[in-house]
Amino acid sequence: MAGRESHHHHHQAKQVPLSPLLSLICFVSIFLALSVFRRTSVTPQPHQSFQFINGVRSGRSDAAGGSSCDYSDGSWFHDPNLRTSRYNHTCKEIFKGWNCYVANKSNALEIIHWHWKPKQCDLPHFDPVSFLEKFRNTNIVQVKKWRPAGADRGFSFLKYNLTVAYHRTNILARYAWWSANADGGKLESLGYKEGYRVDVDIPESSWIEAPNFHDILIFNTGHWWWAPSKFDPVKSPMLFFEKGLPVIPPVPPDVGLDMVLKHMISYVEKIMPPSAIKFFRTQSPRHFEGGEWYQGGSCQRQQPLSPQQAEDLFAPRNNGTNVEVRLVNEHLVKALNGTSFHILNITSMSELRADAHPASAGGKKHDDCMHWCLPGLTDTWNDLFVQHLYDIRS
Numbered sequence: 001m002a003g004r005e006s007h008h009h010h011h012q013a014k015q016v017p018l019s020p021l022l023s024l025i026c027f028v029s030i031f032l033a034l035s036v037f038r039r040t041s042v043t044p045q046p047h048q049s050f051q052f053i054n055g056v057r058s059g060r061s062d063a064a065g066g067s068s069c070d071y072s073d074g075s076w077f078h079d080p081n082l083r084t085s086r087y088n089h090t091c092k093e094i095f096k097g098w099n100c101y102v103a104n105k106s107n108a109l110e111i112i113h114w115h116w117k118p119k120q121c122d123l124p125h126f127d128p129v130s131f132l133e134k135f136r137n138t139n140i141v142q143v144k145k146w147r148p149a150g151a152d153r154g155f156s157f158l159k160y161n162l163t164v165a166y167h168r169t170n171i172l173a174r175y176a177w178w179s180a181n182a183d184g185g186k187l188e189s190l191g192y193k194e195g196y197r198v199d200v201d202i203p204e205s206s207w208i209e210a211p212n213f214h215d216i217l218i219f220n221t222g223h224w225w226w227a228p229s230k231f232d233p234v235k236s237p238m239l240f241f242e243k244g245l246p247v248i249p250p251v252p253p254d255v256g257l258d259m260v261l262k263h264m265i266s267y268v269e270k271i272m273p274p275s276a277i278k279f280f281r282t283q284s285p286r287h288f289e290g291g292e293w294y295q296g297g298s299c300q301r302q303q304p305l306s307p308q309q310a311e312d313l314f315a316p317r318n319n320g321t322n323v324e325v326r327l328v329n330e331h332l333v334k335a336l337n338g339t340s341f342h343i344l345n346i347t348s349m350s351e352l353r354a355d356a357h358p359a360s361a362g363g364k365k366h367d368d369c370m371h372w373c374l375p376g377l378t379d380t381w382n383d384l385f386v387q388h389l390y391d392i393r394s
Contacts, residue, residue, distance in 0.1 A: 033165045033214035034135075069121035071384055072345040076114045076304045076352055086128060088375060097362045100373035105361035107302045111376045114304060116349050116383075126379070126386045134390070136160040152206075165214065167207040170224045173260045174202040178239055187239060187246050195237040199244075200259040203267060211271045218344060218385070219264075220281035223370070225257050226324035229294060254331065261335035269340060277392055279385070280336055282347040285314060285325040286370045287354040292321055299369035301354040310351040325351070342388060346381045353377050 089101035089108075100108035116123055136159075154165035178197035180188045211217065224230060231238045231253065240247040240256045251259075268278060288297030305313070312318065316326055329347060336343065356377045362368030372378050 033167065033210050033218070034216040035163045035165070035214040069118055071118050071121070071123050071387060072348045073120070074116055074118035074123075074349065076349070077117055079113055079115050082113050082115055086126070086375075086379070091374075094374045097364070097368065098358055098371055098374045100358055100361050100376070103358065103361035103363065105358065105373065107355060108361075108373060110302070111356050111373050112379075114353075116380050123380075123383050123387060126383045131386055132157055132160040132162060134393075135162050165210070167210055169204045169206050169221070171198065171260065172204060172207075172219070172221045172264045174199045174204045175238075185246070186248050187250070190248075190250070192237070192239065192250075194235075195239045196231060197241055198238050198256060198260070199241045200247075200256065201242055201263040203264060211268050211276075215275070216277045216279075216389070217268070217272070218279040218281055219268075219341075220284075221257075221260075222283045222324065222328035223286075225253050225328065229292075254327070257328070257331050258335065261331065265335055265339055265341065274340075277389070278341045279344045279388070280332060280341045281344040282332065283325045283328050284370075284372075285347060285351045286322045287313070287357055288321045288367070288369045289313070289354075293366045293369065296366070297321060297369065298367040299354055299357045299359050300367070303355050304352045305354050307352070309354075313354075314351055342392065344381075344385055344388060346384060349380065349384075350377060 089099055096102070100111065152166050152168045154163060156163045175196050175198040178187075178195050180193045230236075237250075238253050238256055240251055240259060242259065247256075247259075265280075272278065287299040287301075289299060291297040313320055314322060314325055316323055325347060332343075353372075356373055358368040358371060358373055360367050362371065
């Protein structure tokens with residue numbers, strides 16, 4: 001468990017705000033984990049069968065008490081009196097490119113006035129203190145900023161024996177630059193000279209050990225798989241390897257994604273105890289309109305999209321700029337059916353929020369239509385995650 005190592009750092013612990021707990025549960029291509037110092041009893045989760053609509057699973061959560069709600073089926077309502085008291089633009093954990101208030105984005109304050117309301121129930125706002133209380137284990141009165149092994153960042157709330165860790169991984173599997181061997185080989189004989197070697201059955205080092213010591217995991221991947229600017233099909237193709245050997249004939253990225261998901265899900269289910277809680281987060285949509293980021297695409301909307309506008313922008317049949325969102329979700333359902341993973345469906349609610357990206361306030365030469373303003377939409381993701389967790393643990 002990640003928490004075990006933090007016992008060596010109890011002296012001179014520095015008080016840190018609760019905002020790290022809020023800011024770590026979001027963003028793209030990440031692997032988030034929570035752990036407690038002593039594992040608590042959790043009922044093993046049954047294997048699940050998922051139903052997806054437009055590539056997105058229903059967000060229905062069935063609590064032990066028999067109640068159920070599809071938290072992902074709802075609408076955004078504007079509430080001028082809605083305020084977020086959990087953190088604001090002064091939080092030091094917010095990356096400057098996503099701090100839309102400080103960057104003077106015109107609708108930065110309006111973004112937090114939109115409230116997500118499921119059709120059949122309510123989605124309560126995440127209360128950090130209540131969350132820590134519910135998941136407390138022992139009573140050590142310190143809080144310590146701490147970096148778990150392999151994590152980009154992490155925080156241990158020692159008073160509650162809870163650690164939140166953020167492991168960044170681009171495609172879940174290990175990959176590195178590949179160049180043709182002068183002595184030749186199967187790929188060389190097909191004319192390949194260079195590219196990226198992706199070992200579909202080997203987890204990337206940043207998270208390979210994490211399932212050994214965390215109790216709750218949230219996976220996501222997807223954006224990099226449809227990124228010709230990173231994996232150019234001609235200049236820098238993805239070349240897939242399995243059991244140390246190249247996959248022949250070579251397969252396209254979407255097939256490689258299926259292979260990686262199969263192996264990574266199997267690895268986690270094999271290495272983690274039955275009591276662990278495992279989530280797989282669906283895709284975070286981009287909102288580039290008028291072209292890709294390098295083609296002058298922008299996201300200058302001031303209000304959420306209507307359902308029809310979102311359908312026009314994201315439906316695979318339209319083959320638009322952001323088509324990968326639902327396509328990746330379709331691959332997820334195939335890989336996750338029959339597994340013990342829970343789905344954290346953030347796609348449906350997020351597709352509507354074309355107004356919530358940094359856009360030109362992100363500090364880049366182009367509009368940032370992929371990341372999200374903070375405070376903002378990802379706080380609702382936290383609400384969704386915590387509510388699912390409460391339902392599972394109830």
